Amino acid sequence: MTTQHQLQGFARPDDFYADLLAAHEGLTKSESDALNARLILLLAAQIGDGEALKDCLKRAKAVG
Amino acid sequence: MSKIFETPLYPYVRSVDQDAGEPVRHPVIIVGAGPVGLAVAIDLAQQGVPVVVLDENDKVSFGSRAICFSKRTLEIMDRLGCGDAYVNKGVLWNVGKVFFGDRKVYDFNLLPEDGHKRPAFINLQQYYCELFLVERLRDLQAEGRPIEIRGNSKVSGVESRAGGCRITVATPDGPYDLACDWLIACDGAGSPVRRMMGLDFIGRVFEDNFLIADVTMKADFPTERWFWFDPPFNKGQSALLHKQPDGVWRIDLQLGWDIDKEAEKQPERVIPRLKQMLGEEVEFDLEWVSIYTFQCRRMEKFRHGRVLFAGDSAHQVSPFGARGANSGFQDAENLVWKLKLVLDGKAPESLLDSYDQERVFAADENILNSSRSTDFITPKSEISRIFRDAVLDLSETESFARPLVNSGRLSMPAVYDGSPLNGADGAELPVRTRPGAPAVDAPLAGGWLIDRLGGSFQLLGIGCKVPDSLTLCGIEVRGLGVAEPGEALAARYLGEAPQAVYLLRPDQHIAARWTGFDQDEVDKALRRALGISEQDQAGEA
Numbered sequence: 379m380t381t382q383h384q385l386q387g388f389a390r391p392d393d394f395y396a397d398l399l400a401a402h403e404g405l406t407k408s409e410s411d412a413l414n415a416r417l418i419l420l421l422a423a424q425i426g427d428g429e430a431l432k433d434c435l436k437r438a439k440a441v442g
Numbered sequence: 443m444s445k446i447f448e449t450p451l452y453p454y455v456r457s458v459d460q461d462a463g464e465p466v467r468h469p470v471i472i473v474g475a476g477p478v479g480l481a482v483a484i485d486l487a488q489q490g491v492p493v494v495v496l497d498e499n500d501k502v503s504f505g506s507r508a509i510c511f512s513k514r515t516l517e518i519m520d521r522l523g524c525g526d527a528y529v530n531k532g533v534l535w536n537v538g539k540v541f542f543g544d545r546k547v548y549d550f551n552l553l554p555e556d557g558h559k560r561p562a563f564i565n566l567q568q569y570y571c572e573l574f575l576v577e578r579l580r581d582l583q584a585e586g587r588p589i590e591i592r593g594n595s596k597v598s599g600v601e602s603r604a605g606g607c608r609i610t611v612a613t614p615d616g617p618y619d620l621a622c623d624w625l626i627a628c629d630g631a632g633s634p635v636r637r638m639m640g641l642d643f644i645g646r647v648f649e650d651n652f653l654i655a656d657v658t659m660k661a662d663f664p665t666e667r668w669f670w671f672d673p674p675f676n677k678g679q680s681a682l683l684h685k686q687p688d689g690v691w692r693i694d695l696q697l698g699w700d701i702d703k704e705a706e707k708q709p710e711r712v713i714p715r716l717k718q719m720l721g722e723e724v725e726f727d728l729e730w731v732s733i734y735t736f737q738c739r740r741m742e743k744f745r746h747g748r749v750l751f752a753g754d755s756a757h758q759v760s761p762f763g764a765r766g767a768n769s770g771f772q773d774a775e776n777l778v779w780k781l782k783l784v785l786d787g788k789a790p791e792s793l794l795d796s797y798d799q800e801r802v803f804a805a806d807e808n809i810l811n812s813s814r815s816t817d818f819i820t821p822k823s824e825i826s827r828i829f830r831d832a833v834l835d836l837s838e839t840e841s842f843a844r845p846l847v848n849s850g851r852l853s854m855p856a857v858y859d860g861s862p863l864n865g866a867d868g869a870e871l872p873v874r875t876r877p878g879a880p881a882v883d884a885p886l887a888g889g890w891l892i893d894r895l896g897g898s899f900q901l902l903g904i905g906c907k908v909p910d911s912l913t914l915c916g917i918e919v920r921g922l923g924v925a926e927p928g929e930a931l932a933a934r935y936l937g938e939a940p941q942a943v944y945l946l947r948p949d950q951h952i953a954a955r956w957t958g959f960d961q962d963e964v965d966k967a968l969r970r971a972l973g974i975s976e977q978d979q980a981g982e983a
Contacts, residue, residue, distance in 0.1 A: 411825075415832035423842045 645739020
């Protein structure tokens with residue numbers, strides 16, 4: 379079994395969630411899609427590590 | 443004045459072979475006088491192997507076609523005696539600009555690494571590339587080397603037999619048969635030899651058309667590479683502008699799949715597009731226009747008995763990254779030394795299977811890179827376009843995003859990791875010069891390392907003595923000692939180690955390396971690089 383990477387988690391979860399929704403407020407679907415794409419790229423660059431990124435992709439795909 | 447590519451360079455001349463009673467047998471026949479066929483022929487002839495090159499026409503490449511030649515290609519050309527001709531004629535560039543929609547998102551300077559004889563790459567029309575090779579071939583002929591080129595000689599039949607091939611050659615005087623020990627098919631992506639042998643050519647089809655226009659600018663225009671994603675003059679597609687010698691600029695316009703090719707090639711359609719791209723005030727002449735499509739695919743195997751495939755006949759890539767002709771030259775250099783040793787009886791025929799293994803590995807790498815570039819340039823789904831556009835939008839202000847922008851990853855020589863020919867790897871020596879890698883150039887007193895390597899097996903001793911000459915397995919291994927390495931050589935070959943010994947193959951690739959000289963170790967690595975199996979060695983003992 380592969381071990382999952384330990385995620386940092388959130389210091390202030392409600393604040394982040396509110397910021398995320400606020401960032402999308404008033405945007406059309408395509409503007410929101412573009413914002414999400416930019417956000418994913420920035421967050422991925424913040425993580426950087428290839429294994430951690432693969433792990434995130436796997437975990438995201440495993441749900442839903 | 444007619445253009446270079448409209449002038450017969452090797453017109454048909456009746457050969458004495460056509461009047462022989464029986465098919466004349468040649469050791470090596472090469473099909474195709476494109477860049478790869480000519481490189482194979484010159485390399486073999488320089489080593490004294492008689493070669494006959496057959497080409498279906500008598501001219502160099504029609505139009506500019508391949509225009510970017512990499513450092514590795516220039517190093518190979520140095521060994522073939524054409525390096526200076528390429529570099530003297532070629533155009534050097536370092537600045538690139540990336541446009542997205544109607545704006546420039548960023549520019550870059552390649553800043554190539556110091557301490558190399560040759561630049562990262564040059565731009566040169568394929569017809570010059572072939573012309574210089576034909577001129578070299580003529581020089582070799584004048585020196586009495588056994589090399590011959592036959593124009594208007596189309597191979598119309600191939601019969602592969604044990605120990606050789608029988609081929610039929612169609613000429614203006616009618617057909618004749620030839621025999622050969624080895625047939626090298628360098629006859630391009632549509633390879634008639636491959637088709638006649640009924641061999642596969644499988645891969646991914648990209649449904650896309652590209653318009654190439656070569657234009658001569660009437661005024662100064664910067665020597666830069668400009669790449670547009672989704673420009674206003676070519677909505678939803680891409681465009682590339684790149685300089686060639688003689689004041690010619692290459693323009694590539696992606697057109698998509700569902701187009702009327704003939705209509706798109708007409709000047710009244712092309713010129714307004716170019717004016718939109720270059721600006722209304724820029725004056726230019728249209729030199730050559732063509733439309734091409736591409737696929738990413740390869741043969742399952744590049745060796746079929748006594749028939750060897752090299753260049754586009756064996757593998758085809760998208761043009762992004764200049765991985766076509768450049769990888770073809772690497773096929774040529776990989777193949778020739780092995781064939782020479784097999785012809786001389788110094789290596790088992792199975793050594794040629796390593797040509798297949800190493801170059802299939804390289805072709806897969808090239809196909810992977812060029813497919814990824816194509817996927818970035820032409821997104822295949824809504825979400826891939828969203829990500830592509832996000833990368834480009836970010837690239838304007840965020841430098842982290844720029845490495846994700848993929849308008850072609852420039853051809854780099856393959857490192858044959860995992861090749862059965864690779865021998866020992868000394869611990870803690872630099873990664874870039876590991877076994878399987880091509881030698882990395884560095885300055886030496888009074889010249890360049892790369893000029894001192896190649897053509898035979900060699901030992902390179904850095905900070906460590908190696909014999910000037912050793913004979914092992916019936917092969918002379920020359921020695922090159924560098925007692926006091928310069929900074930670049932030390933960084934590239936020693937790392938933290940005080941000394942190192944490298945065994946290099948005739949194609950300048952590294953076979954094995956150690957942190958000291960041990961003749962038994964060299965012998966072992968040489969046998970491995972010659973494809974002499976341990977079973978054979980046991981048999982000898």
